[in-house]
Amino acid sequence: xxxxxxxxxxxxxxxxxxxxxxxxxxxxxxxxxxxxxxxxxxxxxxxxxxxxxxxxxxxxxxxxxxxxxxxxxxxxxxxxxxxxxxxxxxxxxxxxxxxxxxxxxxxxxxxxxxxxxxxxxxxxxxxxxxxxxxxxxxxxxxxxxxxxxxxxxxxxxxxxxxxxxxxxxxxxxxxxxxxxxxxxxxxxxxxxxxxxxxxxxxxxxxxxxxxxxxxxxxxxxxxxxxxxxxxxxxxxxxxxxxxxxxxxxxxxxxxxxxxxxxxxxxxxxxxxxxxxxxxxxxxxxxxxxxxxxxxxxxxxxxxxx
Numbered sequence: 001x002x003x004x005x006x007x008x009x010x011x012x013x014x015x016x017x018x019x020x021x022x023x024x025x026x027x028x029x030x031x032x033x034x035x036x037x038x039x040x041x042x043x044x045x046x047x048x049x050x051x052x053x054x055x056x057x058x059x060x061x062x063x064x065x066x067x068x069x070x071x072x073x074x075x076x077x078x079x080x081x082x083x084x085x086x087x088x089x090x091x092x093x094x095x096x097x098x099x100x101x102x103x104x105x106x107x108x109x110x111x112x113x114x115x116x117x118x119x120x121x122x123x124x125x126x127x128x129x130x131x132x133x134x135x136x137x138x139x140x141x142x143x144x145x146x147x148x149x150x151x152x153x154x155x156x157x158x159x160x161x162x163x164x165x166x167x168x169x170x171x172x173x174x175x176x177x178x179x180x181x182x183x184x185x186x187x188x189x190x191x192x193x194x195x196x197x198x199x200x201x202x203x204x205x206x207x208x209x210x211x212x213x214x215x216x217x218x219x220x221x222x223x224x225x226x227x228x229x230x231x232x233x234x235x236x237x238x239x240x241x242x243x244x245x246x247x248x249x250x251x252x253x254x255x256x257x258x259x260x261x262x263x264x265x266x267x268x269x270x271x272x273x274x275x276x277x278x279x280x281x282x283x284x285x286x287x288x289x290x291x292x293x294x295x296x297x298x299x300x301x302x303x304x305x
Contacts, residue, residue, distance in 0.1 A: 002241065005214065005248040006110075009256030012221045015116050022116055023135040025105050025258020029226040030142040034183040038143040041283045042304045048270040050229075050286075051100040051300035052193070059233065059264065060098050061202040068094035096133075097296040102140070102288045103261040105131035107295045108250045115258045127293025136260060137290035140227055143184050144284025144303055147172040148271050149210075150191035156198075157191025158210035163237045164188065166219040178280040182224035185284045188212075189267045193231035197268075211237040217252045220259065228253070229262030229286075229301070262286060262301065270303050279305060 003011075018028045052058060058067035071093070076086035097103070105115040106128035112120045114131050122129035150158055152172045158164075169188070173179060180186055190210040196202075209232040220228060228235060236249035245251075253259040274280045286301030 002214065005242075005245060005252055008214065008217060009252045012217060012252065013256045014258045015256070020116070022258070023105065023118075023131045025115055025260065026224070026226050027136060027140055027260060029183040029224050030140070031183060035142055038141070038283050041143060041281055044305050046273065046305045048273065048303045048305075049300060050187075050265045050267060050270065050303060051298075052264055052266050054092065054094065054099050054298065057200070058099055059196050059202045059205045060095075061206055065095040065098045067098055068092055094298070096291060096294055096298060097263075098298075100264050100266075100299050100301065101262070102133060102136065102286070102297045102299050103250075103254060103263065104128070104133035104136070104288075104295050104297070105254055105258055105260065106133075108247065108254050110251050110255060113255070115255055123295075128295055129293065132292070133288045133294045133297040134290040134292055136288050139285070139287040140185070140260065141283070141285040141287070142226060144187060144282050145178055145180050145184050146187045146189060146267065146270060146274055146280050146282075146303075147176065147178075147180075148189045148274070150189055150194075151271070151275070155191065157195040160208035160210060161237060161239055162190075162210035163213040163241060164190075164211060164216060165213055166215050169216065169219055176274075176280045177278070180223050180225060183226050184223070185227045185229065185286075186220070186225050187229045187262075187265065187267060187284075189271050190230060190232050192233075193264070193266050194268055206233060208238045209233060211235055212249055213237055213241055214249055214252065217249060217257065220253070221257060225259070227260045227262060229265050231265050231267045233264050235261045235263060262299065265301065273305065277305075
């Protein structure tokens with residue numbers, strides 16, 4: 001019988017680990033020494049952008065979140081300035097979590113408490129008083145590791161509802177000759193971004209997905225992983241493993257373990273390069289925008305090899 005997510009969360013909890021006032025969670029595991037070591041992974045100067053375009057043709061079907069809306073405020077037309085000067089200005093309107101994004105530790109909660117015991121009623125129309133994304137704004141960077149689960153299974157993309165298990169993660173590490181350890185930022189590829197690019201069906205992209213099963217929470221905790229990201233939109237498998245709870249992996253990782261999640265990444269070019277040179281580790285940098293009291297942030301992560 002599977003462990004109740006509340007019991008699992010209590011067993012894996014990081015509450016108080018970095019002090020009663022901590023609002024950064026497992027990002028604390030990226031120590032200066034680990035960051036310096038990660039910088040040594042830059043050997044070729046090859047840069048891979050992992051963020052998806054902020055455009056109207058993104059994966060949001062328009063129910064709840066929408067794709068970014070880009071509007072021009074000025075084009076230069078009808079402007080009269082000395083010397084022929086003209087300028088263009090524009091606006092971007094978007095949910096903070098409609099494209100490649102970080103989930104802040106204020107993003108989800110249960111039993112009226114956020115990570116580290118902060119009361120959930122401190123999330124108001126003014127924003128989150130605790131655990132907001134600006135608490136991570138000095139940057140999330142370090143050793144990144146990519147595990148290509150779709151390639152492990154020999155498919156372009158995993159079917160919706162596929163549960164990724166700890167055994168899958170171990171098998172991918174062994175097949176790729178890479179390890180995952182303390183302070184690492186784990187990226188795992190399901191092929192879900194590739195599927196979206198192939199069929200451009202936003203409704204299908206959001207209807208379900210392959211992703212981590214609940215047992216992977218303990219795998220991440222045992223290795224002291226600092227953050228986790230993927231090419232799907234919720235990290236975890238959907239439909240979920242348990243019909244009586246929604247997004248239980250989110251609840252354990254974010255609320256109990258204090259782990260920030262990076263979602264809707266494009267891992268295709270990076271995965272192709274890693275398959276080519278056999279190197280599955282890299283320097284990863286993904287600072288969120290310092291949006292005051294926000295529950296998430298758009299991001300354009302990069303991997304450098």
